[in-house]
Amino acid sequence: MSDAIAVAVADAIPVLPPAKDIPSTFVASVKSWWTAGEKESAASEERLLRKLPFFRPAGSTPSSPDDSIPVLARSQRVQLGDPKHYLNTFSMAATSPSPSAPPPAVLLHGYGAGLGFFFQNLPVLGRWAGNRGSSVYAVDWLGMGRSARVQFSVKAKRDDIDGRVKEAEAFFVDSLEEWREKMGLEKMTLIGHSLGGYLSVVYALKYPTRVNKLILLSPAGIPRDPNTTVVSREVVDSQVTGDDSDQAETATQGTVESMKSGQRAEQRKESRSRKLFTYLWEEGWSPFQVVRSTMFWGPMLVGKYSTRRFIGLGVDDTKAMHEYILNITLAKGSGEYCISHLLAPGAHARRPIVDRIHEVKVPVTFVYGDNDWMDPEGGSESVEVLRKAGNGKGRMYIVPHAGHHLYLDNPKATNDLLIKELDRDLRV
Numbered sequence: 129m130s131d132a133i134a135v136a137v138a139d140a141i142p143v144l145p146p147a148k149d150i151p152s153t154f155v156a157s158v159k160s161w162w163t164a165g166e167k168e169s170a171a172s173e174e175r176l177l178r179k180l181p182f183f184r185p186a187g188s189t190p191s192s193p194d195d196s197i198p199v200l201a202r203s204q205r206v207q208l209g210d211p212k213h214y215l216n217t218f219s220m221a222a223t224s225p226s227p228s229a230p231p232p233a234v235l236l237h238g239y240g241a242g243l244g245f246f247f248q249n250l251p252v253l254g255r256w257a258g259n260r261g262s263s264v265y266a267v268d269w270l271g272m273g274r275s276a277r278v279q280f281s282v283k284a285k286r287d288d289i290d291g292r293v294k295e296a297e298a299f300f301v302d303s304l305e306e307w308r309e310k311m312g313l314e315k316m317t318l319i320g321h322s323l324g325g326y327l328s329v330v331y332a333l334k335y336p337t338r339v340n341k342l343i344l345l346s347p348a349g350i351p352r353d354p355n356t357t358v359v360s361r362e363v364v365d366s367q368v369t370g371d372d373s374d375q376a377e378t379a380t381q382g383t384v385e386s387m388k389s390g391q392r393a394e395q396r397k398e399s400r401s402r403k404l405f406t407y408l409w410e411e412g413w414s415p416f417q418v419v420r421s422t423m424f425w426g427p428m429l430v431g432k433y434s435t436r437r438f439i440g441l442g443v444d445d446t447k448a449m450h451e452y453i454l455n456i457t458l459a460k461g462s463g464e465y466c467i468s469h470l471l472a473p474g475a476h477a478r479r480p481i482v483d484r485i486h487e488v489k490v491p492v493t494f495v496y497g498d499n500d501w502m503d504p505e506g507g508s509e510s511v512e513v514l515r516k517a518g519n520g521k522g523r524m525y526i527v528p529h530a531g532h533h534l535y536l537d538n539p540k541a542t543n544d545l546l547i548k549e550l551d552r553d554l555r556v
Contacts, residue, residue: 142185144175147447150431160427160454169274169455175448176247177203177218182254198223199258201250208270208306215307216274218243218266220254226261230554231315231340233257235266236304238322238348240416240464242273244452245321248441248539249546256547260554265311269324270303271463273456280465293479296469301331308338317550321345321535322502326470329481332488341491341521343549344507345542346532349470349477350494351506374538376495376545379524384504387496387526416457416464430454438536485510491521493549497530497537 151157177183183201199222205214222229233253235246243266253264268275280299284291304327308316317340320328325347332339377383419426434450441449472478485492492514494507507524514522525545530537 144171144178147172147175147444147451150435150447150450151427152431154424154428157426157428157431158424161424161458164427164455164458168451169459172448172452172455173242173244173274174203176244176452177201177250179247180251180254182220199254201254206307206310208303208310210278212276212278213270213303214276215270215303216243216268217307217311218250219263220250220257220265221263222258222261224261225263229260229262230550231317232263232265232313233317233319233550235264236269236318236320236324236328237266237273238320238324239467240272240457241321242268242452242456244273244449245533246535249535249543252543252547256550260551267304267307269300269327269463271299271466274459277460277462280462282469289478292469293477296466297327297330297334299466300327300463301334304331305335305338314338315340317341317343319343319345319546320347322348322532323470326350326477326481329485329488329492332490333484336487336489339490341493341549342488343493343495343546345495345535346497346500346502347481347494347507348502350481350510351476351503352480352482353476353503353505374528374541376525376527376541379494379496379504379508379526381508383498383526384508387498387500387504417461419457420461426458427454430457437533441536480506482506482510482513486513486517486519488514489519491552492519492523494522494524495527495534495542495545496524497527497532497534499529499531499537500534501532 148160149156151160174185178185180201182199185203199220201218201220203216203218206217207214233256235243235249235253237243237245246266250264250266256262257264271277271280282292282295284295286292315338318328318331320326320342322345325344326349328342328344329347332342419429422429430453431450434446434453438446438449470477492510494504494510496502496504496507504524504526511522511524514520527534527538527541527545530541535542
């Protein structure tokens with residue numbers, strides 16, 4: 129009997145089949161495409177969440193309490209005001225809440241991803257929640273992950289840039305605010321990755337009294353310069369991995385310049401096809417739309433990405449990530465179509481965060497991987513903008529041996545930094 133099945137039997141948890149092999153033939157790809165859907169999507173997410181020792185899926189019999197992990201974890205759909213709108217939510221709440229607990233942390237994924245991407249960060253954050261008597265949530269944005277795939281559109285005309293940006297941002301941040309109200313949270317610490325980092329800042333600007341601090345992991349849309357990123361690297365780069373001795377380091381001018389030098393070298397190597405891919409993506413051609421249009425070939429295309437980008441996770445975790453990515457990719461297109469409204473060609477924001485962040489009054493932490501394709505100069509400039517605006521609690525770190533998905537590439541260093549930032553200024 130495998131360890132997974134033994135645990136399932138002991139805790140009366142329904143046995144979940146292991147993730148299937150990543151398809152390498154057309155026949156296997158067809159089979160994978162045929163079985164994709166809501167049921168498989170739920171199973172693929174749960175397969176990642178079951179890696180947490182304190183997670184118990186709906187319908188299982190609770191095991192005896194584990195005093196070493198004083199936290200309960202569950203998944204749920206949080207219904208919003210519109211009957212068709214809901215946000216897929218994973219929560220970890222302390223079994224003994226503290227009246228002096230810090231505000232809960234909320235993990236917010238990037239473009240076209242989902243909360244399952246944080247599966248290697250949830251155990252450490254769950255323990256933090258239990259030790260501090262607080263809570264941690266991971267939420268799928270409306271129209272992404274396993275949240276409601278409602279129609280996404282903007283009414284503003286194409287040349288009304290501010291109108292388009294405002295509508296697209298509101299689609300996400302207003303639904304997050306509605307979620308906060310439904311959950312009864314007074315304030316939150318937002319931990320956002322990539323587009324989730326961009327939207328976290330936008331949320332803080334629109335609802336400033338609801339944010340305790342911001343932790344931005346390789347955030348999108350920060351700098352002004354349209355020639356600072358090579359977005360196609362997200363598809364062609366292999367995973368960079370670290371080791372247990374790695375620690376995030378405070379960013380210096382030298383480390384930022386070294387990163388930018390590497391990024392400029394990658395730009396010079398960019399082929400015509402990669403430039404075309406970047407252009408189509410940033411002009412509103414969703415890469416997920418392209419995958420869906422290939423139908424039977426879709427699982428093989430996703431497999432080429434997941435095996436290259438996440439192979440450092442190990443065979444089983446790479447297969448589990450592949451099934452998760454595949455199922456949320458094949459779901460109905462929705463929030464993914466925001467990209468051309470928020471980002472202009474060059475993957476820079478139509479309304480760059482660096483020009484707006486001076487209004488943020490809470491602590492802001494920028495974090496980049498040392499092999500990131502996201503421009504770190506926007507982060508360092510934003511820290512200076514915050515300082516000049518009277519907010520001296522802006523800081524920036526570099527995680528070694530990590531790319532854009534730094535929380536997966538080097539989870540140990542990222543987790544250590546997250547706990548450090550969550551505990552900063554607390555009386556512990």
